[in-house]
Amino acid sequence: MARVVAVTGNEAVAEAMRQVNPDVCAAYPITPATDIMQRFTGFVSNGKVKTEMVLVESEHSAMSACVGASAAGGRVATATSSQGLALMWEELFIASGTRLPIIMTLVNRALSAPLNIHGDHSDGMGARDCGWIQLWSENAQEAYDNMIQSFRIAEHMDIRMPAMVCLDGFIISHSIERMEYLDDAVVKNFIGEFKQLNPLLDIEHPVSYGPLILTDLYMEYRRAHAEVMSKVSQVVLDVAQDFEKISGRKYGLFETYRLDDAEIGLVILNSAAGTSKDAVDVFRDKGIKAGLLKPRLYRPFPYEEIGEALKHLKAVCVLDRADAFGASYGPLFMDIASGIYPYKDRPLLINKIYGLGGRDYMPEHAELVLAELAEVAKTGRVKTFKEYIGVRE
Amino acid sequence: MDYLSKKYLRPRKIPSTACSGCGLGMNHKAVVQAIYELGLEVEDIVWGTSIGCAGRQTFGTWKGDGFAGTHGRVYAIARGLRLTLPPEKKIILTVGDGDAFGIGLLHLIHSARSNADLTIIVNDNLGYMSTGGQYGWTTPHGSKTDSSPYGMYEHNLMSDGMDVLGVLKHAGATFLARHVAMDGQRAVESIKKGIRNRGLSLIHMVYPCPTNFGSRELGTRDTIKMYDYIKSQSAPMGEEKENTLWATGIYHDTSDSRPEFSENIHKNIEKIRRAAAV
Ligand SMILES: Cc1ncc(C[n+]2csc(CCOP(=O)(O)OP(=O)(O)O)c2C)c(N)n1
Ligand code: SF4
Ligand SMILES: [Mg+2]
Numbered sequence: 001m002a003r004v005v006a007v008t009g010n011e012a013v014a015e016a017m018r019q020v021n022p023d024v025c026a027a028y029p030i031t032p033a034t035d036i037m038q039r040f041t042g043f044v045s046n047g048k049v050k051t052e053m054v055l056v057e058s059e060h061s062a063m064s065a066c067v068g069a070s071a072a073g074g075r076v077a078t079a080t081s082s083q084g085l086a087l088m089w090e091e092l093f094i095a096s097g098t099r100l101p102i103i104m105t106l107v108n109r110a111l112s113a114p115l116n117i118h119g120d121h122s123d124g125m126g127a128r129d130c131g132w133i134q135l136w137s138e139n140a141q142e143a144y145d146n147m148i149q150s151f152r153i154a155e156h157m158d159i160r161m162p163a164m165v166c167l168d169g170f171i172i173s174h175s176i177e178r179m180e181y182l183d184d185a186v187v188k189n190f191i192g193e194f195k196q197l198n199p200l201l202d203i204e205h206p207v208s209y210g211p212l213i214l215t216d217l218y219m220e221y222r223r224a225h226a227e228v229m230s231k232v233s234q235v236v237l238d239v240a241q242d243f244e245k246i247s248g249r250k251y252g253l254f255e256t257y258r259l260d261d262a263e264i265g266l267v268i269l270n271s272a273a274g275t276s277k278d279a280v281d282v283f284r285d286k287g288i289k290a291g292l293l294k295p296r297l298y299r300p301f302p303y304e305e306i307g308e309a310l311k312h313l314k315a316v317c318v319l320d321r322a323d324a325f326g327a328s329y330g331p332l333f334m335d336i337a338s339g340i341y342p343y344k345d346r347p348l349l350i351n352k353i354y355g356l357g358g359r360d361y362m363p364e365h366a367e368l369v370l371a372e373l374a375e376v377a378k379t380g381r382v383k384t385f386k387e388y389i390g391v392r393e
Numbered sequence: 394m395d396y397l398s399k400k401y402l403r404p405r406k407i408p409s410t411a412c413s414g415c416g417l418g419m420n421h422k423a424v425v426q427a428i429y430e431l432g433l434e435v436e437d438i439v440w441g442t443s444i445g446c447a448g449r450q451t452f453g454t455w456k457g458d459g460f461a462g463t464h465g466r467v468y469a470i471a472r473g474l475r476l477t478l479p480p481e482k483k484i485i486l487t488v489g490d491g492d493a494f495g496i497g498l499l500h501l502i503h504s505a506r507s508n509a510d511l512t513i514i515v516n517d518n519l520g521y522m523s524t525g526g527q528y529g530w531t532t533p534h535g536s537k538t539d540s541s542p543y544g545m546y547e548h549n550l551m552s553d554g555m556d557v558l559g560v561l562k563h564a565g566a567t568f569l570a571r572h573v574a575m576d577g578q579r580a581v582e583s584i585k586k587g588i589r590n591r592g593l594s595l596i597h598m599v600y601p602c603p604t605n606f607g608s609r610e611l612g613t614r615d616t617i618k619m620y621d622y623i624k625s626q627s628a629p630m631g632e633e634k635e636n637t638l639w640a641t642g643i644y645h646d647t648s649d650s651r652p653e654f655s656e657n658i659h660k661n662i663e664k665i666r667r668a669a670a671v
Contacts, residue, residue: 028496029524029540038525041540055527055540055547058465058496083463112463115444 002180002247009140009172012179013079013105013165014039016147019187021049022103023074023194026056026065031117032169033081033107059084063091063102070100071209073199075151077102081169082109085123089130095162096131096225098209099197101154102162104132105147108270108321109169110357118358119169121269121322124298125331131225133163133232134299136269138255141179143167145249146296148182151191152239158231160197166298168271170358186246229300236297253302255294256309258284262291264373265310265347267336268319269295272354272361276319279366283374290370295332307339313347314377316340317369321355329386348376351386365389397425401435402454409450414616416600416623417450419574420516423598424487427584438483439474441467443497445523446602447489447516465497468504468511475509475655483512483588490517491529493595494550494557501595505564508592509654514584515595518602526605531557533626533638536610551638558597562645567592569645573627574600575620576641583643590648591656599623599639 007015014036017025025044027037044053052069056062062078070076080088085106095102106127110120128134135150137143146165154163167173182190198207213221233253240251257277259265264283266276273294283290293309295301310316318337320330327334333351340346352369355361369389376382398407402425411417428438440455442448444464452461462470471484478484493501493515504511520529520538527540531551535544550557558569568590570583580598587594600623601607607619628634630642652660 029521029527031524034524034527038527038539042542045542057498057530087464113461115449115461 002182004178004180006176006178007140008035008174008176009143009167010035010107010174011039012140012144013147013167014043015181016144016187017077018043018049019182019184020075020077020148020151020191021188022051022077024052024054024066024069024076026054026062026069026078028056028059028062028080028084030059030081030084032109032173033079033084033105035173036079036105036107059087060091063088063095066102066104067091067095067098067100070095070102071098071200073196073201075155075194076100077104079105079107081107082111082117082123085127086111089127092127092130092132092162094210097221099160099228100162101160103147103150103154104162104164105143106164106166107169107173108166116357117169119171119271119321120355120357121166121320122356124164124166125322125324127164128299128331131161131229132299133159133161133297135163135165135296136298137165137167137172138270138273138294139172139179140167140177141249143172144179144181145243145247145251148187148190149236149239149243149251152242153232153235155194156235156239157195157197159228159235161228161232166270171271180247182247190242190246232300233297233302233305251296253295253297253305254309255296257292257294259291259293259309261289263289263314264370264377265291265293265313265316266319266366266369267293267295267310267316267332269298269321269332272319272321275361275363276366279363279370282363282367283370288370288374290373301335301339303335303339306336307342310336310340311343311346315350315373316347317350317352317373319352319354319369323353323356333386348380348382350376350382350384353386353388354390359390361390397422397429401425401428401456403456406454409454411446411450412604414601414603414614414619415446416574416602416620417446417516417518420514420580420598420600421451421454421487423577423580424485424514424584427581427588428485430581431585431588433483433588437481438485439478441471441474441484441486443467443486443488443492445489445492445521446518447487448492449523451487465492465495466500467492468497468500468513471511472504472507472509472654475511476658480510480591480653480656484510485588486511486513488513488515490515490519490531491521494530501561502564505561505566505593505595507654508565508567508651508657510591511593512584512587513593513595515597517597517599519599519606522602522605526602526609536606538606538609558595558644561595565593566595566645567647567650568594568643569597570643571597571639572599572641573623573639574598575624579629579641586643586646586648591653592649592651599627
């Protein structure tokens with residue numbers, strides 16, 4: 001029987017990790033992710049898991065230890081945030097390039113400088129093209145569910161790629177919500193035994209990790225990586241179907257909210273999607289056909305599916321909790337624009353940057369954006385393509 | 394530190410936002426007192442800080458120029474700065490134990506190797522305190538912390554005959570001292586020597602963190618108990634007792650004995666340039 005609990009996002013992630021019982025975890029503290037590995041260390045100390053836990057001297061070392069343990073044939077997990085992820089950068093590519101199915105929770109937080117510890121997607125967006133799978137989560141329940149599914153996705157024999165599960169720093173990581181835990185046995189059965197693939201220490205079948213590959217084959221390796229990534233969407237859907245059977249909760253590549261007959265729509269990631277859905281309801285009550293799309297699988301990005309889902313709208317606003325300096329538009333905007341580009345009749349697109357460094361995103365913000373979209377839809381004209389909202393001028 | 398803070402510190406930053414009972418202010422004061430006693434002015438010093446309680450609570454307090462590093466990197470930043478700053482300007486860094494002896498140790502060792510003219514005050518609250526109190530590389534063996542509920546048992550840089558100051562001595566540091574926050578004038582004198590040395594000086598200063606370390610290890614945030622814990626386990630070098638964890642005083646002093654990092658580079662580059670010009 002599922003257990004109904006009131007827990008924080010971090011607690012939920014730590015509980016998922018306890019239930020998965022990885023072979024090795026490496027950790028270095030960083031706000032607001034510290035709490036996850038903190039609680040998990042408690043499980044290790046209290047004998048609740050069999051995990052070998054290593055507390056290292058930096059995140060670079062944490063990811064390096066994960067790479068080593070994963071190459072040795074272990075099921076491996078860690079968690080980090082912001083500067084920690086930034087410091088792991090080099091090893092992120094090693095993990096994906098050597099196809100090691102490491103699972104990492106990323107508690108999204110702003111990047112320095114200036115120093116800021118609050119919720120912001122700059123960290124995850126900076127690592128969006130490092131070859132990892134990324135699943136984003138609106139709330140504690142989704143973070144927990146994504147964690148459990150991520151092991152199945154990353155470890156799938158056709159995939160074997162590392163995966164990141166993202167949730168918003170403080171807003172979700174430190175707020176208590178009502179949610180449901182699955183039974184230990186159900187989780188154990190769902191993720192199954194870890195299957196090794198080309199592990200080190202299999203003396204009969206020696207392997208080398210991390211070779212030098214120059215002009216002769218490097219490009220083929222990269223293309224092979226891209227090919228694997230192209231299979232991820234289907235695996236995510238298959239795993240979601242199995243997950244629905246054990247949880248009753250339905251997941252796809254993204255979530256749509258009142259979108260089918262919508263004329264205007266918001267595209268937004270993580271916790272702010274919840275706030276925005278309320279604003280959508282307010283507009284629906286006024287008779288305005290508003291809807292919302294919340295990406296879940298952000299890497300690899302399901303361009304075609306998202307394009308299909310949005311193409312019938314008249315106007316869409318993509319809200320980014322990160323900026324892409326020098327690229328003019330936010331990172332999510334650019335992906336959505338690519339997704340709808342192939343369609344001759346496509347919605348007008350605008351971009352808002354919101355909530356940087358933990359700045360509050362309120363229902364009024366979503367309502368202002370929807371009002372602007374209604375105007376854009378009516379007139380067919382866009383006044384400003386990109387704008388910061390909730391910012392002091 | 395009234396008269397000192399008026400002269401050297403930004404009024405809106407004093408008092409800091411550190412927890413009540415935090416001992417960091419005592420270390421901070423010792424540094425400012427040393428600066429005062431050396432007759433240095435605001436413009437003589439550029440002040441760098443790390444991340445964490447030690448870094449953030451001293452960041453921006455100095456009336457003059459200051460800079461913050463990301464976690465563990467301030468030593469590398471300071472070396473870059475040292476190369477471009479006039480030699481008479483002093484660089485003082487106030488950093489944490491996790492920063493200096495953990496994530497930043499490699500940069501620190503290279504600062505010592507190259508004998509960069511920096512005075513580094515490592516404010517040791519016995520672990521990673523701003524992230525909630527995880528053990529670090531100076532946490533006494535057996536201590537209960539957030540990440541060692543049954544007692545810290547890992548090898549670290551202050552156990553089994555290891556001493557991080559020994560590591561730095563062999564890496565080439567030219568002035569090393571250890572103190573606890575309650576050492577008062579003795580600590581000030583060491584810091585003064587450190588600032589005077591034209592080379593890498595490091596003063597390791599243990600201070601009480603009642604909020605995280607105290608509450609886990611001692612089971613209380615009682616400031617007096619936390620102060621007593623540190624004071625009773627420290628003693629001047631040569632007067633150590635059985636329970637002494639921190640022998641205080643000057644650990645190693647070869648001040649001005651070998652060329653300073655930037656001076657060495659400038660001198661040799663000048664030599665090469667002259668040779669090339671001939
Ligand atoms: C690369 C990176 N990893 C982790 C952190 C999170 N972090 C902030 S403060 C801190 C603790 C540092 O410990 P210490 O240097 O001893 O400072 P204290 O807080 O104890 O004064 C950590 C790990 C960070 N800011 N950057
Ligand atoms: S957590 Fe500890 S070290 Fe940090 S400010 Fe509070 S008392 Fe001081
Ligand atoms: Mg510390």
